[in-house]
Amino acid sequence: MSAEIDVDRLIEVMARGARVIDVREPDEYAEAHVPGAQLIPLGSLPDALDELAGHDENLYVICRSGARSLRAADYLNAHGIDAVSVAGGTMAWVQRGLDYETGEDA
Template sequence: MKTFVLVGVVLGILFVFVKKIQSKGDKQMVQEWIQAGAVVVDVRTKSEFSEGHFPGAINIPVDVLPTELGSLKNKDSKIIVYCRSGARSERAKQILTAKGYSSVINAGGLSDMPNSR
């Protein structure tokens, strides 16, 4: 039993460490994609968007994303999605990927986005 607990703790620590490494790489990729003209989509609600958003972002709330795909015409475009914490943007990424969009990054929350464009 102690071995299982120890293995669980070690795996948990490794998971957190790997996620931190991945997030640093993703932030750099997000910055590169923004500089290359990626479409930035804020998938929060309209009221959240009106309270503040990333410059140049378009607002397509995740709940209406499947019916608003016409706003994202080119399925080969680089698309960056973000929300408040990263959960809704992960859902948005899954929706877009399932619909054939080939280059989608979940940037996480608004606070994870680069400071300037």
């Protein structure tokens, strides 16, 4: 099972330039997403493996509440990509009162 962090820890790693991918569907992403998070829907992960594999540090994976991101992190880890799931997901980010973006562009 993949490692998990909470949104407080995500803030810390993002301040150091961590890469975040959002594995929700485009309509969910457009409603609210963590600033700078790249949209790669869960079903598209197999097609994105080559792009994601070129990253030396942990890849942080977020979804709505943490279930899909944990599945995605497990999948990525099984394919040799160091991935960490964000527990609580975007809901926890928004509920914490942190800034978020809307729209389709990351």
